[in-house]
Amino acid sequence: MPEMYSKWVACWGNATSITDRKEATYAKDLTLRYPIRACFSGNKLRFHFSNLTGTEPVTISEAYVAKDVPTPITFGGHTSGTIPAGEEILSDEIAFDVTAGETLDVSLYFAGFTQMNAGTAITGPLSGGKYSYGNFAKSAELPDNLTRKTNWIYFLNTVDILTEEKNFALVCFGDSITAQDWPDYLTLRCAREGFNNVAIIRRAVSGTRILREYSCITYAAYGLKGATRFPIEMNVAGARAVIVQHGINDIIHPVGVEVNKFRPWSDMPTADDLINGVRSLYITHARKLGLKVYSGTLLPIYGWRTYNENRDIVRMAFNQWLRTAPEFDGCVDFDKAVRGHENPKAFSSGFDSGDHLHPSARAYEAMAECVPEELLT
Structure with missing residues (x-):
């Protein structure tokens, strides 16, 4: 590890709360993709996932972070992770070189029925994401005919980067x-x-x-x-x-x-x-x-x-x-x-x-x- 990168700092984050109670509260075979602007340079990432307001466990079947080639986000060495109801989990530390100003894509795939009860809606010129029906978590592009924009940020709570002390x-x-x-x-x-x-x-x-x-x-x-x-x-x-x-x-x-x-x-x-x-x-x-x-x-x-x-x-x-x-x-x-x-x-x-x-x-x-x-x- 270069000595210059010695401090974990959150570089992106939102709250997690109760999502709006609409007719449909579950999803299946769903990909979420969120662009994350890296304000710092660094060489490792870690990801906080929250099911704080959920009443059932949520399993992330696959998760990736990508600039070009997707890198798996792992949980205790496994490519899937379960967030217990009412709790938050932290991913493994992922070796990933980041240059300040770059945009990273974080993609999550949920294979089984998933209670979509933990998230928050945000807006702004840097905010929002997309969702697709099907597993496209590793795809460079999401298919237009199966994809829509969303301002709801589900489960992804905070991204930390190993960066400079300053x-x-x-x-x-x-x-x-x-x-x-x-x-x-x-x-x-x-x-x-x-x-x-x-x-x-x-x-x-x-x-x-x-x-x-x-x-x-x-x-x-x-x-x-x-x-x-x-x-x-x-x-x-x-x-x-x-x-x-x-x-x-x-x-x-x-x-x-x-x-x-x-x-x-x-x-x-x-x-x-x-x-x-x-x-x-x-x-x-x-x-x-x-x-x-x-x-x-x-x-x-x-x-x-x-x-x-x-x-x-x-x-x-x-x-x-x-x-x-x-x-x-x-x-x-x-x-x-x-x-x-x-x-x-x-x-x-x-x-x-x-x-x-x-x-x-x-x-x-x-x-x-x-x-x-x-x-x-």
């Missing part, structure tokens, strides 16, 4: 805002501006809340609450810091049982509830891991279908704490980067995706641009 990971923790585009734009910014020693690791699930989670299949894909997610998702090799941008769903979800029996008003938090949740669930655990913790302010919600003044009062009070609390190492003021000048309760012109909650592509780029350089060097 390299590190920055974790982006949150909900749908972070499951969407800004972490990808931050990765592209790092490449463009020469921040070559940092990997942006996304740990985000659409719909999740800090304080609560749903127990019905209608909202199951909104995922696990912060107390459950955070300790699991901070398992990131080489992590130096985490940006926490979480809490808007706690504020916007409750509507009362007369409107939706799964969303009682008793779920509605105060700003102090959110503050205490972040302190006890996130900051305390991150400090135990030796991580720096940066807050991320919550974005405008004016015009969202459940908007009212009381919700915005909670959001703004929580944001004020996120900006000023001495418990943090700093604040990434996403709200300031995307809000309007004339009406700061709303998105700036061109920054609203149209639903008054999620940013537009331009706004996601602005979010990436506002991340301080101190987090990237």
Whole structure:
């Protein structure tokens, strides 16, 4: 092993949560392929696979990583591996030369009936994959007539690379805002501006809340609450810091049982509830891991279908704490980067995706641009 490669660092990663409960929850004879951008050079890889939210074991029949010629991913020397229900597994270390900037394809094949209950949906210019009916895990190209694109990342949770000591990971923790585009734009910014020693690791699930989670299949894909997610998702090799941008769903979800029996008003938090949740669930655990913790302010919600003044009062009070609390190492003021000048309760012109909650592509780029350089060097 060259001495220059001595440190394991996560170079790609996502959360694993409960997938959306549609009519079909099983697959068979299925190939998944995910492109992985390598931000570091190195000479070994290892792969984390998660069945955290599955209720049955999942067997990966074959797995490969490829630039040109596919290299088998093995598990205890075997070409197949089983992920127990509710658990995560780590592959063998795979000798594989990587040059920073290359894109690797990770292909997984599932021969038997497989419960597709563990994964997460992500978007962005670097995100997504493909699936094919049949075993094409070793094929250079997937057949067009049997293949479709997907934004669901199933089972593949994190990719680590054996790399140089100077390299590190920055974790982006949150909900749908972070499951969407800004972490990808931050990765592209790092490449463009020469921040070559940092990997942006996304740990985000659409719909999740800090304080609560749903127990019905209608909202199951909104995922696990912060107390459950955070300790699991901070398992990131080489992590130096985490940006926490979480809490808007706690504020916007409750509507009362007369409107939706799964969303009682008793779920509605105060700003102090959110503050205490972040302190006890996130900051305390991150400090135990030796991580720096940066807050991320919550974005405008004016015009969202459940908007009212009381919700915005909670959001703004929580944001004020996120900006000023001495418990943090700093604040990434996403709200300031995307809000309007004339009406700061709303998105700036061109920054609203149209639903008054999620940013537009331009706004996601602005979010990436506002991340301080101190987090990237």
